[in-house]
Amino acid sequence: MKRIAKFEKVSLNQWRRGYSGADAERVYENIVLPKRATSGSAGYDFFAPFDIELKAGETVKVPTGVRVKIADGWLLSLYPRSGLGFKFRLQLDNTVGIIDSDYYFSDNEGHIFAKLTNDSKEGKTVTISAGTGFMQGIFTEYGITEDDDADGVRNGGFGSTTK
Numbered sequence: 366m367k368r369i370a371k372f373e374k375v376s377l378n379q380w381r382r383g384y385s386g387a388d389a390e391r392v393y394e395n396i397v398l399p400k401r402a403t404s405g406s407a408g409y410d411f412f413a414p415f416d417i418e419l420k421a422g423e424t425v426k427v428p429t430g431v432r433v434k435i436a437d438g439w440l441l442s443l444y445p446r447s448g449l450g451f452k453f454r455l456q457l458d459n460t461v462g463i464i465d466s467d468y469y470f471s472d473n474e475g476h477i478f479a480k481l482t483n484d485s486k487e488g489k490t491v492t493i494s495a496g497t498g499f500m501q502g503i504f505t506e507y508g509i510t511e512d513d514d515a516d517g518v519r520n521g522g523f524g525s526t527t528k
Contacts, residue, residue: 383428396430408501419483432475435466454484
């Protein structure tokens with residue numbers, strides 16, 4: 366296997382920009398970096414930094430406290446954990462999150478957020494305890510066209526490169 370990335374926590378200062386709870390320092394200290402559950406797992410589990418409860422139809426924006434340094438030519442794709450999607454129709458609002466290698470260098474330190482929606486058609490409430498896996502990330506190598514001349518510089522996420 367190629368080793369092409371490293372997960373890190375964002376700084377406490379950056380964490381406070383994304384999380385406004387009174388318990389910010391305690392929650393920050395307990396952030397768990399993503400990891401694979403088994404040697405055969407493709408996905409790195411992202412763990413909820415705090416308790417999340419979503420009734421059917423509700424949405425929440427989750428700051429993970431995590432950033433990732435990725436080698437050029439690779440990206441990180443984010444998906445909901447399959448069990449949560451299967452049982453509750455828990456979805457990422459952008460369907461698949463894409464973390465580019467240059468996001469790490471953004472002003473927000475490449476802080477990864479997830480926006481989740483409980484799309485249950487059966488009125489089920491999703492409860493995710495702090496420290497429980499809720500999303501998974503898979504690294505993928507990609508190519509570019511022969512005539513590619515991209516020279517823009519990223520500063521932010523969520524559509525920042527097309528503004």
